[in-house]
Amino acid sequence: MSRKFMKGNDAIVVGALQAGCRAYYGYPITPASEIAHAAALHFPALGGTFIQAESEVSAINMVYGTAGMGIRTMTASSSPGFSLKQEGLSYIAGSELPCVVVNVMRGGPGLGNIAPEQGDYFQITKGGGHGNYRLIALAPNCAQEMCDLTVLAFDLADKYRNPVCIAADGFTGQMMEPVTVPAARPVPFDHTSWCVRGDAATHRNLISSIYLESADLERHNLKLDEKYRRIARDEVRCEEYQVEDADLIVVAFGIVSRIVYSTVDQARARGWKVGLLRPITLWPFPSARIAELSRRDVRFLSAELNTGQMVEDVRLAVEGRAPVHFYGRCGGMVPGAEELLAEYGKILEGGRS
Amino acid sequence: MKITEKPVAFYPEFERKSGPHKETTHYCPGCGHGNVHKMIAEAMVDLGINERTVFISPVGCSVFGYYYFDCGHMQAAHGRAPAVATGIKRANPEAIVISYQGDGDLAAIGTAETLHAANRGENITVFFVNNAIYGMTGGQMAPTTLIGQKTATTPRGRLEAQHGNPICMAEIIATLPATTYVERVAIGDSKHIMKARKAIRKALTNQVENRGYSFVEILSTCPTGWKMDGPDARDWLVEEMTKVFPLGVFKDESDHREGAWHRPVEPFAPAKRDAYLGAGEAEAKAEKLPLPAELHCKFAGFGGQGVLTLGLFLAQVGMRAGLHASWIPSYGPEMRGGTANCSVNLSERRIGSPLVDRPNLLVVMNQPSLEAFAGEVVEGGIVIVDTSVVENCPGLPGRRVVRIPATGIADEVGTPKVANVVLLGAICAATGAFPLAFVEQSLRETVKKKDLVDLNLAALRRGHEHVLGAV
Numbered sequence: 001m002s003r004k005f006m007k008g009n010d011a012i013v014v015g016a017l018q019a020g021c022r023a024y025y026g027y028p029i030t031p032a033s034e035i036a037h038a039a040a041l042h043f044p045a046l047g048g049t050f051i052q053a054e055s056e057v058s059a060i061n062m063v064y065g066t067a068g069m070g071i072r073t074m075t076a077s078s079s080p081g082f083s084l085k086q087e088g089l090s091y092i093a094g095s096e097l098p099c100v101v102v103n104v105m106r107g108g109p110g111l112g113n114i115a116p117e118q119g120d121y122f123q124i125t126k127g128g129g130h131g132n133y134r135l136i137a138l139a140p141n142c143a144q145e146m147c148d149l150t151v152l153a154f155d156l157a158d159k160y161r162n163p164v165c166i167a168a169d170g171f172t173g174q175m176m177e178p179v180t181v182p183a184a185r186p187v188p189f190d191h192t193s194w195c196v197r198g199d200a201a202t203h204r205n206l207i208s209s210i211y212l213e214s215a216d217l218e219r220h221n222l223k224l225d226e227k228y229r230r231i232a233r234d235e236v237r238c239e240e241y242q243v244e245d246a247d248l249i250v251v252a253f254g255i256v257s258r259i260v261y262s263t264v265d266q267a268r269a270r271g272w273k274v275g276l277l278r279p280i281t282l283w284p285f286p287s288a289r290i291a292e293l294s295r296r297d298v299r300f301l302s303a304e305l306n307t308g309q310m311v312e313d314v315r316l317a318v319e320g321r322a323p324v325h326f327y328g329r330c331g332g333m334v335p336g337a338e339e340l341l342a343e344y345g346k347i348l349e350g351g352r353s
Numbered sequence: 354m355k356i357t358e359k360p361v362a363f364y365p366e367f368e369r370k371s372g373p374h375k376e377t378t379h380y381c382p383g384c385g386h387g388n389v390h391k392m393i394a395e396a397m398v399d400l401g402i403n404e405r406t407v408f409i410s411p412v413g414c415s416v417f418g419y420y421y422f423d424c425g426h427m428q429a430a431h432g433r434a435p436a437v438a439t440g441i442k443r444a445n446p447e448a449i450v451i452s453y454q455g456d457g458d459l460a461a462i463g464t465a466e467t468l469h470a471a472n473r474g475e476n477i478t479v480f481f482v483n484n485a486i487y488g489m490t491g492g493q494m495a496p497t498t499l500i501g502q503k504t505a506t507t508p509r510g511r512l513e514a515q516h517g518n519p520i521c522m523a524e525i526i527a528t529l530p531a532t533t534y535v536e537r538v539a540i541g542d543s544k545h546i547m548k549a550r551k552a553i554r555k556a557l558t559n560q561v562e563n564r565g566y567s568f569v570e571i572l573s574t575c576p577t578g579w580k581m582d583g584p585d586a587r588d589w590l591v592e593e594m595t596k597v598f599p600l601g602v603f604k605d606e607s608d609h610r611e612g613a614w615h616r617p618v619e620p621f622a623p624a625k626r627d628a629y630l631g632a633g634e635a636e637a638k639a640e641k642l643p644l645p646a647e648l649h650c651k652f653a654g655f656g657g658q659g660v661l662t663l664g665l666f667l668a669q670v671g672m673r674a675g676l677h678a679s680w681i682p683s684y685g686p687e688m689r690g691g692t693a694n695c696s697v698n699l700s701e702r703r704i705g706s707p708l709v710d711r712p713n714l715l716v717v718m719n720q721p722s723l724e725a726f727a728g729e730v731v732e733g734g735i736v737i738v739d740t741s742v743v744e745n746c747p748g749l750p751g752r753r754v755v756r757i758p759a760t761g762i763a764d765e766v767g768t769p770k771v772a773n774v775v776l777l778g779a780i781c782a783a784t785g786a787f788p789l790a791f792v793e794q795s796l797r798e799t800v801k802k803k804d805l806v807d808l809n810l811a812a813l814r815r816g817h818e819h820v821l822g823a824v
Contacts, residue, residue, distance in 0.1 A: 002631055002632070002633070002634035003672060004631065005665070005668060005669050005672050005678070005680075014630055017626055017630065018626060018627075018630065018632065020620075020623075022444065022618070022620050023440070023443060023444050025440065042629075042630075045629065046620060046621045046625070046626055046629060047618055047619035047620045047621050048618065048620050049443045049444065049618060051439065051443065051473075053436065053469075054465050054466070054468075054469035055465055057433065057436070057465075057466075058433070058436040058439075058465065058466050058469065059436075061429065061430065061433040061436035061437050061440065061466070062436050062437070062439050062440035062443075063440060064427075064429070064430075064433075064436075064437050064440060065427065065436070065437035065438060065439060065440020065441040065442075065444070066440040066441065066443070066444040067440075068427045068437075068440075068441065069441060069444050069445055069448075071444045071445075073440070073444070087430055088430065088433070091429075091430050095428075171681065171707070171708075174681060174682060175679060175680070175681040175707050176665070176668065176679070176680040176681070177678065177679050177680070177704075177707075178672045178677075178678055181627075181630050181631060181632040181633075182632060183623070183627055183632050183633055184623035184624070184626040184627050184630075184632065185623055186623060196407055196425035196426065196427055196441075197425070197445055197448065198405050198406065198407045198425055198441065198445050198447065198448020198449065198450070199404065199405065199447075199448075200404040200405075202425055203403070203404045203405075203406070203423070203424050203425045204423075204425075205425060205426075206369070206419050206425075206426045206427075206428075207426065207427040207428065208410075208419065208426070208427070208428035209428065210416060210428055212371060213371055255707075258704075258705050258706050258707060259705065259706040259708070260705075261703075261705040261706075262705025262706040263705075334708065336708075336710045337706065337710070338710075
């Protein structure tokens, strides 16, 4: 297999094309614009569709239209634009349509800035739009995963008929690394039973999220809830490094997990048993694994580029069995290795004094 | 309302409708939607398109379009139907896409979607049912409510100074060059209805024949919202509404646009995508070179000097050598001082942080960069300085400083633009990380403009020689 040196944002487009995505709809925003640039170049060259929509709202609704036909489609944006897509995501989830939405997170709230942040964790994992629904959320931490998790995202979207979010950050989008381009393959799903393609086989199908009767809407919500429980049971993904004997387990995703990974060996050289637990799926969250690890003498530290969001899920998983600490930077400030090591020291040595 | 003589494009029984009455529509007596639905269904039958049709139900009274039409249905969020229609039509240009919208949907919350779908000349059919009021939500002001008209949110009547004027969408749409056919008709007397039927049929025929974007505005009645009985509502429509919204054709270029707006999609097979993206290509050079030490590098200078490209070159050399490699441009607070910089890591092991805050190799191409980053270099690290630009380059205790007039050498080679490649040669010599021949081969593959390869190779060799000679 050949490795190509590419930006994380470009790797997303490569993954999407190899997954069989045929239509991209987007609106420019820093630091996600490279995704639209690459899509504008490659989708039409491969016979697919690229449209620069008039707004983020329109882009997600174009996705809704194509997804309703059972055709793989995506959009990508960054935080303020992702906010605008929430209405569409609620409709897509309510209508059970498969699609992929990328959020290359930047600093907020409001206009914030264009530097990397992870301040949309709540918005991505807790709903974001109105009503009872969930996004499956995948958090890549390198260019290869920007590609591979995009492929996985399309498969999960089709498998569960649910929108999937790639929760990236400005760093993972801008960083270049070698990427092995995966082989393209046909889409292994047949959506004839529910999609509306504008043909005889599907002309009796209906894409809608309206259920006027209360009992019907409750039944629909319970059906969605059952689906989300299945996803939570079967689709949790996380990566662990040196957690088995760790006195301090650092929970981090995206770019922060890369920095923490660098610090684990350094910390151990100083005699601190530190490990890394990296959620790859932010939702479903690896709660069961964290709960399991919390049943011994251990401490947790949630390290994030925000003022404390994922830490709430860590606490919910730990259920008070172990101390849970938080360390965060935001606005584009990123903790260096020394800064994190100092924090570990405070927790492990200061905490026991 | 009961629809008599049901066209076959309607379901024989409206089974999706809740409640016991599966024969009748959910519309109020005197409402215009039933008439419009029937005319659309008739045209669908005549054109033989109902199985190919995707009907987009809006938000509003006609949200339940899927109760009635025997065709594919997608329900759209309020105002978003033209965007949804775009997503359908572009993915399958053979589908017949109908965007059926009311006045609040089309001309208020969805104005942007409406105008831009029209402006792109989407090959779709838009039926705009204008009844000058929000029906389903309880009779509030619409963007098309007439001046003086009383609604739930204009209890004293619509005032220009307070609420603006009724908006004439057909006239606006007709100004957009990409649109093909724009007409306003009415559900008033029988003459009006004949014209409406013809317009609806034409708008759908245009799409079947790929003639482009057709827009039919249909003035319609809402006796409930208007608080009138049926006959009074029809009279008010004919006498008052048509004064503000004149009937007629505003644009018709149907005749010379046949086939012009077909946008075919032909997605390549997996093998074609593999070929296009280079998946499965044999590795150019899989030889694995051992690295004397992990490299954590920072490259800094003015924007335009090529420091980012220099980092990229080195990272790609590392990739070719089978190493883990990362490159990241300066981003965020590091961008202080107007200097450009990037971080590169090369390692035989998986790379943790791509950010380099303690480099063991620093390459600087301007004075501010030297001052900003020299202090961060680890003990035993190497600092390579372009002395053509950096005038003041003191020694750094515990660090090896390599001085090279890179920009001057590049000038001699042919252009200052290859100063960064001179520095790449210097890096090879100073670190001993890669043999010169290996880097030469890497450059041949990396440099995009093939006529510049020799120039780059010359620059590389001069940089390499300079450092070796100086040692």
